[in-house]
Structure formats: structure tokens, C-alpha cells
Amino acid sequence: MKNITISQLRKELSGKSEKELTDEIINLFKKIPQVKEYYTVAFSAEGEEHVLEKYKDIITHEFFPKRGYGKARLSVAKKAISDFKKISDKPHLIVDIMLHYVEEGVNYTAQYGDINEPFYNSMEKMFEDALEIAKKHNELSQFQELCEELVSEACQGWGFQDGLNCIYSEFYDNSTAKK
Numbered sequence: 742m743k744n745i746t747i748s749q750l751r752k753e754l755s756g757k758s759e760k761e762l763t764d765e766i767i768n769l770f771k772k773i774p775q776v777k778e779y780y781t782v783a784f785s786a787e788g789e790e791h792v793l794e795k796y797k798d799i800i801t802h803e804f805f806p807k808r809g810y811g812k813a814r815l816s817v818a819k820k821a822i823s824d825f826k827k828i829s830d831k832p833h834l835i836v837d838i839m840l841h842y843v844e845e846g847v848n849y850t851a852q853y854g855d856i857n858e859p860f861y862n863s864m865e866k867m868f869e870d871a872l873e874i875a876k877k878h879n880e881l882s883q884f885q886e887l888c889e890e891l892v893s894e895a896c897q898g899w900g901f902q903d904g905l906n907c908i909y910s911e912f913y914d915n916s917t918a919k920k
Contacts, residue, residue: 800841803817813860839871872908872911
């Protein structure tokens with residue numbers, strides 16, 4: 742069966758009453774957890790923090806589970822970010838979760854030692870992407886202190902600290918983070 746298009750959906754929904762549309766949304770809310778999270782973020786400041794923490798916990802668990810060693814599967818941690826972006830379009834929350842990913846990566850290298858180049862490349866790319874979003878939405882100052890900490894705590898392996906510092910300098914008046 743072929744998926745319906747937006748225009749077909751629009752046509753179907755236009756024939757429904759306000760009550761039928763409300764019932765449809767409530768049904769989606771009950772059946773699909775992501776819809777519930779979407780509306781929680783959209784309508785509740787408390788709820789948005791709760792949902793953000795849920796996705797941050799997924800990232801943290803990938804690096805530092807409550808028991809055993811972290812697997813540091815970057816794909817799992819990145820999927821948490823991607824899933825969060827589907828339910829929230831609030832830039833400060835998106836930057837927050839992206840920097841959380843980098844923070845856990847920095848902590849992971851501090852705990853377990855030098856990792857590998859793809860790991861560091863992923864961290865640097867996420868750091869840069871997060872700062873791009875913050876800059877676009879005039880929120881760089883909100884994250885400057887955290888970014889300075891990430892640079893100063895990053896390990897030297899594979900030029901990781903230098904890479905983060907270079908990215909930091911591009912966004913914060915070409916200054917160098919305190920090492």
C-alpha cells in the first residue's frame with residue numbers, strides 16, 4: 742500500500758468536525774509515545790525539561806550505564822539527538838542535548854583513555870553543529886561557559902582538545918578557551 746500524501750491527508754481531515762479532529766489527536770497522543778512527547782514539549786515548560794532529560798539519559802547510558810562499562814555506540818547516542826529533534830524545534834534545547842553528547846564524550850575519554858579518530862571527529866562535528874545552531878539563534882552566550890569547560894577538559898588524543906579549541910575560537914570572538 743502506498744503512503745498517502747499531505748494533500749490527501751489535508752483533504753481527509755478537512756471533512757472532519759472539530760470534535761473528530763480533537764479525538765484523532767487524542768488517539769494519536771495515547772497510542773504513539775513520540776506524539777505525547779511532542780505535545781509535552783510544546784505545551785509544558787516542566788514537561789519539556791522532563792523529555793529533554795529522558796533523551797539525555799539515553800546518551801549518558803550509552804557512555805556510562807548504571808552497571809558495567811559504556812559501549813559508546815555513537816549511533817545510539819546520535820539517534821537520541823535525532824529523535825529529540827523530531828519532537829522539539831526549540832534551538833536552546835537542541836543545542837543543550839548536542840553539547841551533552843560532547844560532554845559525555847569528553848568524560849568518556851577522561852575515564853577510559855584515548856579512543857579513536859572517528860570518535861573524536863564525531864565529537865568535534867557535533868560541537869561545531871551545536872554552536873552553529875546557537876549562533877543562528879543568538880544563543881552563543883548561553884553556552885559559552887559550558888563550551889569553555891568542554892575544551893579545557895578534553896583530552897589531547899588525536900588533537901581532540903586542539904580541534905575543539907579551534908571550533909570554539911571560530912564562534913567566540915576568535916578567543917582561545919582556557920586550558
